Amino acid sequence: MTQATKQTRAKILLVDDDPDVLEIYRDLLAALPSKPEVLTATSGSRALTLLKAETFRLLICDLVMPKMDGLQVLAIVRRRFPELRTVVLTGVQDEEFRSRAYALGIDMFWLKPETQRNMDMFLQCIESLLGQDGQGGFRGVQSKGLMDIIQMESLSQSSTILRITRGALVGRLWFQAGELIDAEIEGIRGEPAFRQILAWKSGSFENLPPEPNRERTITKPLNALLLETAQAIDETAAPGINHSPESETEMVHRRTVWRLASLTREGADFIVVVPQGGKAEGWGTENTEELAKWASAASKVCHQMAHSVEAGPLLHLEARALDHRLVLLPKKKQTYLVGWPTDADPARLPERSKKLVASWDS
């Protein structure tokens, strides 16, 4: 075997307390078309040591194991090795464990196959997982940006509605025989909506049936529009461009006005943004520092609690204070604390907060 082949072979770590199972699955997996290298571990602690020492593409883990069970292993793996793909392979048929495993971010949950057909399907899924790389992009077309997807729609002369979702934000693009005729996001239509949607770097999309009678708001050719928008995005992102002090002040002022307007539009009282290790910013409150301190401490406490109970990550926290209802949303790089009036409908607050935060980041 050449050195190049060795380097491209994916590594799989198989964890099960039953050595017989390990042996069988090691042979089966090693015979996959991509010829992965399969290593085995009979305990969670041994698996973690191996993961620390070597780089693996995929972890296949049993649930029921002595000392450290599979969910414990997965909880640790998710934190320490977020890029690693994970699969549960177990004999335990219990919906609670299945949902908890998915909540911990696994890629697949498999009951140990009992028929040849199931085994074939399992092996096909593993082969498919090994073939996927970890690049960003849009779900379904991982290596392509939104611009590529739009160009593909145009080139294929299709009539469709492209529905693009980024968090709680939803944008739509109307195509008629390959021509872009309309765009809409959050009540904005036409070219401004198209520009806003095109700035998204990740998300998911789906094709909906066309609307032939949709009113046309975009008349510019798609290529010209793409070029203009790409230039605008590049100019915003390009480092080293000297803005005059006036234009910078103006930009800050404009951003503040826009953010306060979006707070008012959504009906929230305040929002506090706490970046990791940075200075917190607050809009609509004079108590930013204290609120940020609590938001930061609460995130840490919840993280600790999630770890000790193995309940998966914190999705959001809701709280009722004397004069506000609060929603705390932890994100990768920062934590958001949104304050709502006490008479706001509590059932809708998490969704409204997510929407506000998604537009805040755009």
Added chain:
Amino acid sequence: MGLLNIFSKPSPAVQRLPRGSLTVDRHGQVVATTISSTCPTAVVQAIGTEVLRLFHQAREAQMPLAELNLHFASLQITAREMRGGAVIFLKPKDPFNLMPQT
């Protein structure tokens, strides 16, 4: 016959999520609980202590809270402040109705 059980090895099992309620006093001590005894006492105690800490830190931030709802991916914790202590409800999420991860 029970004698033979002494030599039997306990079979490994996956820890289930705690379900039920617990009451903690102002010092963080668990005074009553309906959570199954299969859930380790240390975990129940840790939940009580951490929830009280959240209430306490909110008071320090001039924002006393009456109620807290923590939505984890597979567990929901609801806590109501009660004279410095708290009553806490733990409810694993319905496997068929999980909230999407953000």
